[in-house]
Amino acid sequence: MQAVILVGGEGTRLRPLTVNTPKSMVPILNQPYLEHNLDYLKKHGIKDVILALGYLPHRIKTYFDSVGEQDSHLTYVVESTPLGTAGAVKNVEPHLHGEAFYVFNGDIVTDIDLRDMYTFHKREKASVTIALTAVENPTAFGVVETDNNGRVRRFVEKPGWDEVTTNMINAGVYIVEPEVLKLIPSQTFYMFEQGLFPLLLKQGEKVCGYPSTGYWIDMGTPEKYLKLHHDLLHKMARDGRDGGVVGGIGEGCSIHPSVQITGPVLIGKNCKIGPRVRIIGPVVLGDGCQVDEGSVIEGAVLWEGVHVGAEVNLKDSILAANCRVAGHCWIVGGCVLGDGVEIGEGNRLGQAIRVWQGKKLEPGTLSF
Ligand code: GDD
Numbered sequence: 001m002q003a004v005i006l007v008g009g010e011g012t013r014l015r016p017l018t019v020n021t022p023k024s025m026v027p028i029l030n031q032p033y034l035e036h037n038l039d040y041l042k043k044h045g046i047k048d049v050i051l052a053l054g055y056l057p058h059r060i061k062t063y064f065d066s067v068g069e070q071d072s073h074l075t076y077v078v079e080s081t082p083l084g085t086a087g088a089v090k091n092v093e094p095h096l097h098g099e100a101f102y103v104f105n106g107d108i109v110t111d112i113d114l115r116d117m118y119t120f121h122k123r124e125k126a127s128v129t130i131a132l133t134a135v136e137n138p139t140a141f142g143v144v145e146t147d148n149n150g151r152v153r154r155f156v157e158k159p160g161w162d163e164v165t166t167n168m169i170n171a172g173v174y175i176v177e178p179e180v181l182k183l184i185p186s187q188t189f190y191m192f193e194q195g196l197f198p199l200l201l202k203q204g205e206k207v208c209g210y211p212s213t214g215y216w217i218d219m220g221t222p223e224k225y226l227k228l229h230h231d232l233l234h235k236m237a238r239d240g241r242d243g244g245v246v247g248g249i250g251e252g253c254s255i256h257p258s259v260q261i262t263g264p265v266l267i268g269k270n271c272k273i274g275p276r277v278r279i280i281g282p283v284v285l286g287d288g289c290q291v292d293e294g295s296v297i298e299g300a301v302l303w304e305g306v307h308v309g310a311e312v313n314l315k316d317s318i319l320a321a322n323c324r325v326a327g328h329c330w331i332v333g334g335c336v337l338g339d340g341v342e343i344g345e346g347n348r349l350g351q352a353i354r355v356w357q358g359k360k361l362e363p364g365t366l367s368f
């Protein structure tokens, strides 16, 4: 079977992380999101994958050209202007083989059983099957009301609380019969959520909801991005690779004997960690990170090439590639630093502040 992955969005809620990096290439455990997703698809026997691209398409293509994704066959289709979620699928129609196919939102991480979903879809003879997952706050998603037989009755995208009748939401995974493509206008901005799903329901087509209790997260905000890392690292630790360093220390690392590591911590290649540093997982250090004497890093994700000076307190925050944090800084409480940000000595950043890529903060200018 084929799969279409929607990777054309601009990832606005993740900015500044997505200014230079499309959401699908944002690293998860030091590996681009999309690579994890392709592995997941491969496990379910799906190797023919069409990427519907729009924003920074060259970043995605260049990466997969360089690593040589031998096991999956990737087709790249670039939109010159965003066509919306359904318009993007219509746009790849010439590459589809005329059978039922999967569609994935390109920012979800899940272990939904795709084979079982397909069996359900065929048994129900649905035109479209939407995977469903339960969430605490359905207002941030598409709410899907079904009857007792799993048939979708109503679809409401981003409802107000007064419209919420269920906590089951659209998990961003669909199985679509090819005939449905006739209902999507060509080269026109058109959405599954506000356009095609309501239209199918109005026309009496059979749209089914496939309820899943598997792991599911939309990593589209910094909070969810951190939560995803925390979940995955705890899972790695549970899977037997002990607390402390999970997945082995990357090659070329130099870690001072006095460094204390607790909780699950992933360390990339060529990292340098100085004396008396404490790393309290869940934490990820990307390749080539350096942490100087006496600093404490807790619950944070650092992309490649980040330098943290001495006696820094870094907690629950995300630092994109090549950030520089000088000594005696505090960066806590959900801060997000874009690529190449430089934070001068003694600054204190908190309250989920976001610093745009390339910005330089003079020593001691911020204090929360
Ligand atoms: N190719 C292409 N073109 N892709 C697009 C476009 C477009 O014009 N617009 C959005 N996408 C991609 C995004 O890159 C993302 O992978 C996916 O479509 C969904 O877009 P989001 O912007 O992440 O949507 P959302 O999270 O607000 O809501 C969607 O996902 C929820 C589940 O995570 C909806 O489908 C909700 O109904 C759903 O519950």
Ligand code: MG
Pocket: 105, 107, 218, 219, 220
């Ligand atoms: Mg999303």
